[in-house]
Each structure stands twice: as structure tokens, then as C-alpha cells.
Amino acid sequence: MSNNLSPLRIVQIIRYVTPLREGGSLPAIVEADDDFFYVIKFRGAGQGIKALIAELICGEIARSLGFRVPEIVFAQLDVAFGRSEPDEEIQDLLRASEGLNLGLHYLSGAITFDSLVTTVDAKLASQVVWLDCLITNVDRTARNTNMLIWHKELWLIDHGAALYFHHSGQNWEEQSQRPFTPIKDHVLLPRASELETVDTEFRAILNPELIQNIVALIPAEWLTGEEGESAEETRQMYAQFLNNRIAHSEIFVQAAQHARKALI
Incomplete structure (x- = not known):
């Protein structure tokens, strides 16, 4: 098996679709500029950037071992993105997450x-x-x-x-x-x-x-x-x-x- 890994793609978040409130970190489904939907783990969430690091490392280890893992991407969030969000909690999260976040391809219907x-x-x-x-x-x-x-x-x-x-x-x-x-x-x-x-x-x-x-x-x-x-x-x-x-x-x-x- 080759040790070479493909670099992760970078997508631009263009639309916040819906929060996923199962956990305390408020991940969300978003649409990106490649026309796909992703579950985003935000750097500004309570678990912080270390949760994104764990998601990245462990997801790619799992993939290297042959497990099925949704594609992981870097997701860029612009400064102005959260200004129009009416929910104050989500707006605060988006403002705290400007820059590079982590996304997993959304498995619709799973x-x-x-x-x-x-x-x-x-x-x-x-x-x-x-x-x-x-x-x-x-x-x-x-x-x-x-x-x-x-x-x-x-x-x-x-x-x-x-x-x-x-x-x-x-x-x-x-x-x-x-x-x-x-x-x-x-x-x-x-x-x-x-x-x-x-x-x-x-x-x-x-x-x-x-x-x-x-x-x-x-x-x-x-x-x-x-x-x-x-x-x-x-x-x-x-x-x-x-x-x-x-x-x-x-x-x-x-x-x-x-x-x-x-x-x-």
C-alpha cells in the first residue's frame, strides 16, 4: 500500500443550511462552492481546534486502513459570512470560526x-x-x-x-x-x-x-x-x-x- 496521501481539497462555504444539534459543538450542514454539501466542524466551537485536528488525523488513519470515511475537506469561512444569521448563538459561532474549518462530505439519506x-x-x-x-x-x-x-x-x-x-x-x-x-x-x-x-x-x-x-x-x-x-x-x-x-x-x-x- 502506498504511503502517499492526496492533499485535502479546500472549499469555500457559501450557504449555511442547518445546524446539527446532537452534540454540544453545533456542527452544521453547509453548501460549498463546489455544489456539494458538507458537515462542518467549526474551529470556534466549544471543543476548539483540537477537535478538528483529531477529526482530521483519525479520519485519515481510518481511510488508510480501508474504512469508509466521508471525504474530509478544509472549509474556508469568510469574515462577512455570519452577519446575516438571525440566530445569535450561531452568529457568534460563525464569527469565532472565520478562516479554515473542517468539513466532511454529507452522506444524504444515511x-x-x-x-x-x-x-x-x-x-x-x-x-x-x-x-x-x-x-x-x-x-x-x-x-x-x-x-x-x-x-x-x-x-x-x-x-x-x-x-x-x-x-x-x-x-x-x-x-x-x-x-x-x-x-x-x-x-x-x-x-x-x-x-x-x-x-x-x-x-x-x-x-x-x-x-x-x-x-x-x-x-x-x-x-x-x-x-x-x-x-x-x-x-x-x-x-x-x-x-x-x-x-x-x-x-x-x-x-x-x-x-x-x-x-x-
Whole structure:
């Protein structure tokens, strides 16, 4: 598999369509100048730019591993865009989000994944569980699966809450080698019986060069001012965190296996 990644497209937001109020960050469906619709994650939302960074890194890791993920784009929001918005909360959000935001192609007609309706085979379940252990994704529970069924296929969305180490201010090196205990609540964990096989396969794909190419996609303007470090130093922190977790994946694989045994 090639480690080369295509650069993300940049689109211009031309119309705010509707807010998505399921979460606290007020993402929205917008229309862009390429005539497509996108779900936009705003830099001015409560979770801040770090949620956009997690969305970008984790979405592209998932895509590199063969998962179906909506196309991720950079979405430019002009200074004057929010002036005509009548909702004051949304207007404040738009004004705080001027510049480069993140968008995911809107999957029109997709339905939320429900494990009681759709059965996922053991291999795919194991792949999703392994990914979420790697990226420390807390948002794949039965209550909030962050998976969609679109054209009868499973799509992964919404990784903004992953990589939560970057919010804590604690030692990232130590956190990179910790098991992922929230995996016990993962909606697909009961079916994830092939974690060891997936671990071998995915470790072979996620080599340091690929991880480096993924973190290189993060715009410098999202990284400057991070605790006095340069944009490149912050990129390398993300790369080293991920490479450490991949190198010590047996830690989170074993923890997931133990959590699964407690469920079945």
C-alpha cells in the first residue's frame, strides 16, 4: 500500500443550511462552492481546534486502513459570512470560526448504525475496535455509535473526541502506552473476536512514514501557539504518540480482549 496521501481539497462555504444539534459543538450542514454539501466542524466551537485536528488525523488513519470515511475537506469561512444569521448563538459561532474549518462530505439519506438492526461480522468489528483503541475514541458506544449505514455499507464518522490526551496537558509519552479502558463500552466489542489478526494486519499498514504524511496534513494555523511549541514540534508530538501506540499495540489489544471476555 502506498504511503502517499492526496492533499485535502479546500472549499469555500457559501450557504449555511442547518445546524446539527446532537452534540454540544453545533456542527452544521453547509453548501460549498463546489455544489456539494458538507458537515462542518467549526474551529470556534466549544471543543476548539483540537477537535478538528483529531477529526482530521483519525479520519485519515481510518481511510488508510480501508474504512469508509466521508471525504474530509478544509472549509474556508469568510469574515462577512455570519452577519446575516438571525440566530445569535450561531452568529457568534460563525464569527469565532472565520478562516479554515473542517468539513466532511454529507452522506444524504444515511441512517445511524444500530447494532440491533445491522449485524457486523467479527473481522470488521475487530477492525473498528482496534482503530478506536489506537486513537482513544470514546464515542462509539451503543448510545452514540458515530457510524452510519449508507448504500448498505458501514461508514465511520465523527472522531473529534478522539486523541483526548491533547486536552489533558499530561505526559503524552506515558499516555501513549496506556490501555484504553473505555473500550469496555464499545458497541462492537462483543463481536470483536479477531483482534490479534487485525493487530498484525494494521500494524503492517500504519508505518511511521504514513503517520508522518497524515500529521503533515494539519494546517500550521491550527498548531501555532500550542504551549510555546512550533507547528512542526506539535505535529511531531502527534506522530510520536501514534507511533508509540502502534509499537505497543499489544497493551490495548490485551485490554480489549479482557474487556470482551467480561461481556460474553
